[in-house]
Amino acid sequence: MNRIDTVFNKLKAEGETALIPFITVGDPTPDLTLDIIREVEAAGADIVELGVPYSDPLADGPVIQRASQRALLGKVTIRTCMQTALQARKAGSELPFILFTYYNPVLQMGLDTFFQEVVVHDISGLIIPDLPIEESEDIRSRAKAAGVHLIPLVAPTSHERISSIVGNASGFIYCVSSLGVTGERSDFYSGVEPFIETVKQFTDIPVAIGFGISNREHVARFSKVCDGVVVGSAIVRQIESAIPLLEQDETKEQGLLQIREFVSQLKGSKVYER
Amino acid sequence: MIQVPDINGRYGAFGGRFVPETLMNALIELEQEYTKYCDTPEFKEEIAYLLKQYAGRETPLYYAERLSKHLGKAKIYLKREDLNHTGAHKINNAIAQGVLAKRMGKNKVIAETGAGQHGVATATVAALLGLECKVFMGEEDTKRQQLNVFRMKMLGAEVIPVTSGSRTLKDAGNEALRYWVSHVEDTFYVLGSAVGPHPYPMMVRNFQRIIGDETRRQILESEGRLPHRVFAPIGGGSNAIGMFYPFLEDQEVELIGVEAAGKGVETEHHAATMSKGTKGVFQGSMSYLLQDEAGQVKEAHSISAGLDYPGVGPEHSYLKDIERVQYVPITDQEALDALQLLCRTEGIIPALESAHAVAQVVKKASEWSEDEIIVICLSGRGDKDVESIMAYTGGKTL
Numbered sequence: 001m002n003r004i005d006t007v008f009n010k011l012k013a014e015g016e017t018a019l020i021p022f023i024t025v026g027d028p029t030p031d032l033t034l035d036i037i038r039e040v041e042a043a044g045a046d047i048v049e050l051g052v053p054y055s056d057p058l059a060d061g062p063v064i065q066r067a068s069q070r071a072l073l074g075k076v077t078i079r080t081c082m083q084t085a086l087q088a089r090k091a092g093s094e095l096p097f098i099l100f101t102y103y104n105p106v107l108q109m110g111l112d113t114f115f116q117e118v119v120v121h122d123i124s125g126l127i128i129p130d131l132p133i134e135e136s137e138d139i140r141s142r143a144k145a146a147g148v149h150l151i152p153l154v155a156p157t158s159h160e161r162i163s164s165i166v167g168n169a170s171g172f173i174y175c176v177s178s179l180g181v182t183g184e185r186s187d188f189y190s191g192v193e194p195f196i197e198t199v200k201q202f203t204d205i206p207v208a209i210g211f212g213i214s215n216r217e218h219v220a221r222f223s224k225v226c227d228g229v230v231v232g233s234a235i236v237r238q239i240e241s242a243i244p245l246l247e248q249d250e251t252k253e254q255g256l257l258q259i260r261e262f263v264s265q266l267k268g269s270k271v272y273e274r
Numbered sequence: 275m276i277q278v279p280d281i282n283g284r285y286g287a288f289g290g291r292f293v294p295e296t297l298m299n300a301l302i303e304l305e306q307e308y309t310k311y312c313d314t315p316e317f318k319e320e321i322a323y324l325l326k327q328y329a330g331r332e333t334p335l336y337y338a339e340r341l342s343k344h345l346g347k348a349k350i351y352l353k354r355e356d357l358n359h360t361g362a363h364k365i366n367n368a369i370a371q372g373v374l375a376k377r378m379g380k381n382k383v384i385a386e387t388g389a390g391q392h393g394v395a396t397a398t399v400a401a402l403l404g405l406e407c408k409v410f411m412g413e414e415d416t417k418r419q420q421l422n423v424f425r426m427k428m429l430g431a432e433v434i435p436v437t438s439g440s441r442t443l444k445d446a447g448n449e450a451l452r453y454w455v456s457h458v459e460d461t462f463y464v465l466g467s468a469v470g471p472h473p474y475p476m477m478v479r480n481f482q483r484i485i486g487d488e489t490r491r492q493i494l495e496s497e498g499r500l501p502h503r504v505f506a507p508i509g510g511g512s513n514a515i516g517m518f519y520p521f522l523e524d525q526e527v528e529l530i531g532v533e534a535a536g537k538g539v540e541t542e543h544h545a546a547t548m549s550k551g552t553k554g555v556f557q558g559s560m561s562y563l564l565q566d567e568a569g570q571v572k573e574a575h576s577i578s579a580g581l582d583y584p585g586v587g588p589e590h591s592y593l594k595d596i597e598r599v600q601y602v603p604i605t606d607q608e609a610l611d612a613l614q615l616l617c618r619t620e621g622i623i624p625a626l627e628s629a630h631a632v633a634q635v636v637k638k639a640s641e642w643s644e645d646e647i648i649v650i651c652l653s654g655r656g657d658k659d660v661e662s663i664m665a666y667t668g669g670k671t672l
Contacts, residue, residue: 054569054570055439055570055571056439056444056448056556056557056571057448058293058294058448058451058452058557058558059294059452059455061452062438065438065439069439072570077568078568078569079568102555103292103555104554104555104556104563104565104569104571105568105569105570106569107553107554107555107569108552108554108565108567108568108569109569129294129295130292130293130294130555130558131292132291132292132293132294132295132298134282134290134291134298135290135291135292152295153294153295154295155294155295155296155298156296157295157296157297157298157299157300157458157459158295158296158298158299159299161295161298161299165295176294176295176296179296179455179456179457179458179459180296180452180455180456181452181455181456
């Protein structure tokens with residue numbers, strides 16, 4: 001069974017909501033990404049989105065744009081991201097990994113190679129934010145054949161497109177909380193809860209929400225209506241502010257602890273104590 | 275020839291809509307509204323009226339006799355898009371999209387701009403039609419083109435400097451798309467070139483085809499026949515597709531797109547997407563693209579800000595693959611030399627973009643005989659470039 005399904009089945013039985021952090025791979029280095037994955041798992045993350053840094057991230061706000069640029073300075077590629085996932089697995093991680101990537105890096109790897117590598121590196125899901133259903137037929141059938149979930153995005157502007165987007169989806173549905181790019185915000189789309197309810201009417205698979213979810217209050221609010229909550233920019237910002245600590249051997253643990261505490265707070269669990 | 279694009283906005287393997295889901299309904303709505311209005315007499319008449327009475331069309335097809343004699347025997351004609359209001363072909367598209375925005379009930383428009391020509395054209399049309407206008411411009415370009423920034427502000431537009439990525443045209447395009455995602459419900463995106471997600475490449479082509487339609491009629495009037503060869507500069511490719519499109523079925527007419535080779539296609543500093551690019555997805559469509567092996571988009575270089583772009587319109591990629599249009603590179607230096615030649619032989623200062631097309635003609639003219647007829651799309655005038663040419667030459671005339 002796909003690890004994503006296993007996680008949602010377990011959480012459903014427990015009446016819990018999945019916390020899904022997003023981190024940009026290679027920000028600040030691939031080795032530190034491995035450390036960060038270990039920390040977010042220890043803090044209670046249920047699934048992790050691994051962001052592939054890209055030169056032209058259309059769907060991303062300034063925080064993730066900056067993270068991408070930092071990672072690209074280290075020449076991080078889509079291959080690096082897959083290798084990081086596999087290294088994390090070998091180091092004992094049980095998390096399902098979702099590769100969050102723009103379409104062009106996938107295309108340049110070649111679809112045959114890409115799906116072989118996805119399977120080899122134990123990636124459970126894919127999010128491709130610039131690949132709407134009209135363009136994704138080939139990828140969807142290849143993902144299905146590979147046993148990998150292609151997670152579709154649904155926006156408040158999707159309206160009558162919702163049924164065709166979620167119709168034959170697998171894994172979970174990713175609802176976009178607001179009009180706009182990724183990033184922390186104080187306001188969500190007015191009517192976001194009814195929007196989520198509408199999406200749920202069209203599907204039996206889990207529904208998660210993301211874009212702008214940045215603190216415990218947001219997580220608690222959406223846990224009432226969703227099966228999963230994605231937190232991206234807020235965590236990436238924590239990592240950004242911890243970089244000076246992470247880059248020095250003497251302070252690295254302190255930097256990692258900050259990230260772990262932030263994720264613990266989001267999860268609503270007790271602050272981790274050493 | 276097959277009619278392109280198909281219903282999914284595909285030109286063979288190219289085109290399509292590679293955008294966040296949030297924009298999909300806006301693009302579908304735009305296509306529906308465009309299709310609804312484009313053939314109605316009121317819409318066509320309003321645009322035709324503004325193009326004639328406001329922008330100054332039709333533009334002349336001018337026989338450049340001194341240039342022709344200087345270069346050899348062929349007769350060289352210049353399609354004078356430089357004589358349009360605001361100084362380039364960009365106004366054709368800005369007027370039409372502005373009129374469409376208004377009919378769709380959207381009173382806010384946004385645009386991306388590199389050198390500022392499309393930004394100025396959009397700010398102009400926004401003033402004319404009473405629309406609120408924001409122009410996204412790379413911070414680097416706002417420094418290089420201060421006059422155009424001030425021009426846009428005079429026209430009432432807000433200019434937003436873009437500080438992401440390389441801070442040039444491609445980043446201005448990214449930022450305009452990001453802003454549009456956030457304000458899609460009340461904002462119309464006036465895209466300036468034949469690039470981006472469907473229906474933009476098709477719409478921009480149809481709004482620019484007036485260049486080729488006029489040229490075809492004018493050359494038949496003056497020469498009684500079609501030209502042997504038609505040249506146009508190509509960055510994103512809006513003037514080129516507008517010029518070429520009405521000639522596509524005329525197999526005897528050779529069509530040549532001239533792209534920017536910057537410091538040379540053998541260097542890392544060029545914008546020769548057709549000569550050096552590979553197939554990829556960029557800013558909403560599949561096309562040729564300057565990128566590395568990992569699929570990261572490379573920065574382009576050209577002395578001409580309008581050609582300084584790592585992508586190209588999807589229809590051009592299609593026309594290259596079916597070998598209907600030939601695409602050739604011209605360096606910064608060749609373009610500057612041609613610009614100087616046109617100044618001295620004809621008293622016309624062309625835009626650096628247009629000078630690339632002139633340069634290709636200069637390169638090839640000795641091979642042509644006296645009964646040959648050549649057309650160059652002189653897409654814009656060079657006033658905007660005088661400062662950067664001065665900076666390039668250190669104040670010396672060329």
